Amino acid sequence: FAELGAEIAAVIIEPVAGNMGLVQPQPGFLQLLRDLTQRHGALLIFDEVMTGFRVARGGAQERFGILPDLTCLGKVVGGGLPCAAYGGRREIMQHVAPLGAMYQAGTLSGNPLAMAAGIATLKQLTPEMYVELERCGTRLMEGMRAAAAQHDIPIQTAVVGSMIGFFFAPEPVTSYAEAKRLCDTARYARFFHAMLEQGVYLAPSQFEAGFLSVLHDEAIIDRTIEAAQSAMNAAREA
Incomplete structure (x- = not known):
């Protein structure tokens, strides 16, 4: 300007x-x-x-x-x-x-x-629905961080309303340039396929956001976190 x-x-x-x-x-x-x-x-x-x-x-x-x-x-x-x-x-x-x-x-x-x-x-759509969606998204991303920490894998997570996302990166991502520079896309690919084998279909690219719906209940969140704990082992292997 x-x-x-x-x-x-x-x-x-x-x-x-x-x-x-x-x-x-x-x-x-x-x-x-x-x-x-x-x-x-x-x-x-x-x-x-x-x-x-x-x-x-x-x-x-x-x-x-x-x-x-x-x-x-x-x-x-x-x-x-x-x-x-x-x-x-x-x-x-x-x-x-x-x-x-x-x-x-x-x-x-x-x-x-x-x-x-x-x-x-x-x-x-109600205000209470958005509170619940963000709570579920936060719980899911906390589970992802805990699973990554168990395998010493650096990860960055974010939640905004029903939108969720994570990067296999050593520090926060604030721009597209940083996303390209910091993110381990090979690790994400291994994680994606390991999750898919367990019946959890994530976005096939590291550079896509995820969306929760009101049908993603506690049982689905638990199952996804459990799958992530196993998939992180595959993600760690080079």
Whole structure:
């Protein structure tokens, strides 16, 4: 911004990164972006395809108290069915047809099945549900850390709402550059296959976030931790 200033039209960001593993924003980072974009007349756009309805009912913007100009949402808004949505400030959205000149449409726009599933999902979401999801995620990640410690394996974990993630790394990961530099992807591959052999299917890449649902109960958390205790042995072997 110091160099380009008013030439910057917008900043698009995942408020909680999920496409390089789960990486939380550093304290004050999102507020800094909000301040800079407002100062220079640029839009702040939150990609909440992952965080929407997962880190809080109102997404990351509710959890961190930062209001963007535009928000993008993915299939979570349709209860998992093919669906997407975007929205924002009135003066921006008035540029979209039929009020404005920007025409937008798609084959699945307003699909009745997806809309019905999305409404049904939203009706089920309560503040208590998010507390329970984060509690389960925290317990699972604590179990992962304990299992790794038993085998002297360095690990970093994170939990935000129903989003979970871990890196086989010796120190906290705060950026994509650090994720590439610090993470032991070969160890993750061994861990992934060892977990799969025990019936636990994780994301096949170290650089993906995981999601819990209300169906992941105590028994499933216990089983996953138990599987991790065994799989860490395979992860340790070179």
